[in-house]
Amino acid sequence: xIKFKFDKDKAAEMMIYIVSxxxxxxxxxxxxxxxxxDMNHLENYGRPVTGNRYVKMNYGPVPxxxxxxxxxxxxxxxxxxxxxxxxxxxxxxxxxxLSKSDVNSIDYAVDMLAxxxxxxxxxxxxGHAWQSxxxxxxxxxxxxxxxxxxxxxxxxxxxxxxx
Numbered sequence: 752x753i754k755f756k757f758d759k760d761k762a763a764e765m766m767i768y769i770v771s772x773x774x775x776x777x778x779x780x781x782x783x784x785x786x787x788x789d790m791n792h793l794e795n796y797g798r799p800v801t802g803n804r805y806v807k808m809n810y811g812p813v814p815x816x817x818x819x820x821x822x823x824x825x826x827x828x829x830x831x832x833x834x835x836x837x838x839x840x841x842x843x844x845x846x847x848x849l850s851k852s853d854v855n856s857i858d859y860a861v862d863m864l865a866x867x868x869x870x871x872x873x874x875x876x877x878g879h880a881w882q883s884x885x886x887x888x889x890x891x892x893x894x895x896x897x898x899x900x901x902x903x904x905x906x907x908x909x910x911x912x913x914x
Contacts (some may be wrong), residue, residue, distance in 0.1 A: 752891060752892075752893070753891065753892040753893050753896070753908060753909060754892065755798060755799055755802035755892065756802045757801060757802040757803055757804070757816050758801050758802055759816070759820070760848055761800065761801050761848050761849060761853070762801040762803060762814075762816060762817050762820065763820065763830060763848075764844045764845050764846070764848040764849050765785065765788070765800055765801055765817075765844075765849065765853070765857060766781065766785075766817060766820070766821075766830070766831055766840075767830055767831065767840045767842065767843070767844040767845075768844035768846070768849065768854070768857055769781055769784050769785070769788075769857060769861060770831060770838045770839065770840045771840050771843065771844060772857075772858075772861050772865075773861060773865045774865075775837065776837070776838045776839075777836045777837050777838060778821065778833075778836050778838065779810060779811075779836070779869055779872060779873075780864065780865065780872065781817075781838060782811070782812070782813050782814060782817070782818070783811055783812075783860075783864050783872045783873075783875075783876050784857070784860045784861055784864050784865070785800075785801075785803065785814045785817055785860075786805060786811070786812045786814065786860075786876060787859070787860035787863055787864060787876075788800050788853075788856045788857045788859070788860040789801065789803065789805075789814075789856075789895075790860075790880075790895060790898070790899065791856040791859045791860060792852065792853065792856035793892070793895060793896065793899065793908075794899045794901065794904065795852070795856065796852050796856075797904060797907060797908050797911070798908075799892075800849075800853045800856055800857065801814075801816075801817070803815065803816050803817055804816065804889050804890075805880075805889070805890040805895075806818075806884075806887060806888065806889055806890065807881055807884035807885065807886055807887065807888055807889075807890055808886070808887065809886070810869075810873045810876075811872070811873050811876030811877060811881060812876055812880065812881055812890055815889070821833055821838075830842055878898045879894060879897055879898040880894040880895040880897070880898045883897070892908070893905070893909070896908060
């Protein structure tokens with residue numbers, strides 16, 4: 752099984768960056784932008800942005816650790832303001848925690864998804880990776896790589912993956 756180490760600091764900055772870039776950002780938009788940012792970065796650089804695990808939910812992949820960070824912030828983690836499903840940020844993203852390639856992949860996903868409605872975002876996130884998992888179960892990174900469709904990349908990540 753392919754695994755990547757989750758980087759909580761990078762995930763926090765990713766969330767702040769996305770929420771600050773997307774007017775009227777909501778949880779669904781954030782979750783799908785995270786997924787497609789990781790897919791894009793995986794395709795182009797052989798690793799996701801944050802190492803977050805994704806869970807198959809009815810409305811598409813949900814980044815498990817990011818979802819937990821939104822639901823149960825620690826005392827010093829009030830960087831995202833949650834109001835129902837709507838999100839706002841209380842500070843600017845620290846871009847020193849994100850690489851240029853991370854930012855490029857996030858920008859790619861923001862451009863792709865920010866103007867889509869809920870139904871369209873849900874539809875585009877229901878690709879092979881989402882379909883490969885059982886409901887409420889983790890989507891394997893291997894399925895994400897299979898969705899990308901680059902066999903050489905899949906073999907490279909398999910052979911070089913260390914957890």
